[in-house]
Amino acid sequence: xxxxxxxxxxxxxxxxxxxxxxxxxxxxxxxxxxxxxxxxxxxxxxxxxxxxxxxxxxxxxxxxxxxxxxxxxxxxxxxxxxxxxxxxxxxxxxxxxxxxxxxxxxxxxxxxxxxxxxxxxxxxxxxxxxxxxxxxxxxxxxxxxxxxxxxxxxxxxxxxxxxxxxxxxxxxxxxxxxxxxxxxxxxxxxxxxxxxxxxxxxxxxxxxxxxxxxxxxxxxxxxxxxxxxxxxxxxxxxxxxxxxxxxxxxxx
Numbered sequence: 001x002x003x004x005x006x007x008x009x010x011x012x013x014x015x016x017x018x019x020x021x022x023x024x025x026x027x028x029x030x031x032x033x034x035x036x037x038x039x040x041x042x043x044x045x046x047x048x049x050x051x052x053x054x055x056x057x058x059x060x061x062x063x064x065x066x067x068x069x070x071x072x073x074x075x076x077x078x079x080x081x082x083x084x085x086x087x088x089x090x091x092x093x094x095x096x097x098x099x100x101x102x103x104x105x106x107x108x109x110x111x112x113x114x115x116x117x118x119x120x121x122x123x124x125x126x127x128x129x130x131x132x133x134x135x136x137x138x139x140x141x142x143x144x145x146x147x148x149x150x151x152x153x154x155x156x157x158x159x160x161x162x163x164x165x166x167x168x169x170x171x172x173x174x175x176x177x178x179x180x181x182x183x184x185x186x187x188x189x190x191x192x193x194x195x196x197x198x199x200x201x202x203x204x205x206x207x208x209x210x211x212x213x214x215x216x217x218x219x220x221x222x223x224x225x226x227x228x229x230x231x232x233x234x235x236x237x238x239x240x241x242x243x244x245x246x247x248x249x250x251x252x
Contacts, residue, residue, distance in 0.1 A: 004064065005045035005056060016060045039064065044117075074114040075120065082106055088125040089138075099132070108174060112147050117216060124150060141178050146169050176211045179204070179214045183213075240249030 001007075007015070018024045019039065023032045023046060041064050050056035085106075114120050127146045128138055132218065140216060148171040150168075178197065184194035194204045 001039060001041040003043055005043035005047055005050055009055065009057065010058050012038055012057045016057065016063060018065050019060075033183070052183050059233055074117045078110055081109055081114070081121065084121055088119040089128070090121050100137055101136040101143070102139055104178070105138050106144040108140050108143050108147065108171075112150075113172075120150065135198055141175065141197045143191060144175050145203065148169055148175075175207055176213065179207060179211065179213055 002017075018035060022035055024035055025032055047056055047061055047065075051061060052059050074084075082101075085101065089101070114124070124146055127149075128143065128171055131146060132138060151171065179193070182193035182196045183190070186196060189206070193200075194201050197204065199207075
């Protein structure tokens with residue numbers, strides 16, 4: 001029985017009767033039917049608090065809690081994140097070419113706290129598949145985009161946790177690093193950087209503006225890419241190994 005804590009009180013009473021008498025009656029039926037079953041119930045609520053609030057029956061709680069098992073949230077057992085993500089990904093690859101997460105994508109999955117636990121992870125993997133192109137590996141940029149959406153949704157829901165804001169900042173920093181490295185490797189040719197990242201052009205140009213990478217230069221002597229925010233508030237510099245000067249035929 002999933003989400004036992006959400007059962008209406010009337011239904012809880014009927015379930016308690018079944019557990020105590022091992023019998024039940026079908027809807028519209030008159031005959032008592034014997035039931036020899038083992039019940040496994042799950043909930044994400046704190047039932048002690050629900051009992052105090054009067055929304056969960058104390059007698060049913062004691063009937064069900066003969067052997068309680070507390071499962072830690074996913075953020076406290078991070079070793080399960082990647083095996084679960086790979087499993088959910090394999091579920092959607094039946095009959096097709098097997099796919100995988102890139103090394104950078106897996107590293108990004110490990111940075112998220114997954115406040116929705118396994119269900120949120122499964123939901124995220126479903127989104128990954130929808131956004132997937134023809135590549136065999138899911139890129140870190142694509143994973144960052146989906147996780148950024150999840151963080152935004154969490155913030156809109158008004159969750160008290162700091163996870164949404166902190167993770168959004170991590171995603172932004174990681175996306176900035178990915179795009180900067182792609183621009184460095186392609187010597188500033190944006191069309192080549194888009195291909196390298198496996199990112200839709202519209203997304204690339206939107207990220208360029210959001211992350212303040214719209215105006216940038218590569219200094220041949222200092223070997224650095226300089227980022228200037230559109231609002232002019234601040235700037236930052238990331239240094240890389242020496243690279244040749246940017247050619248004049250940069251894509252717009």
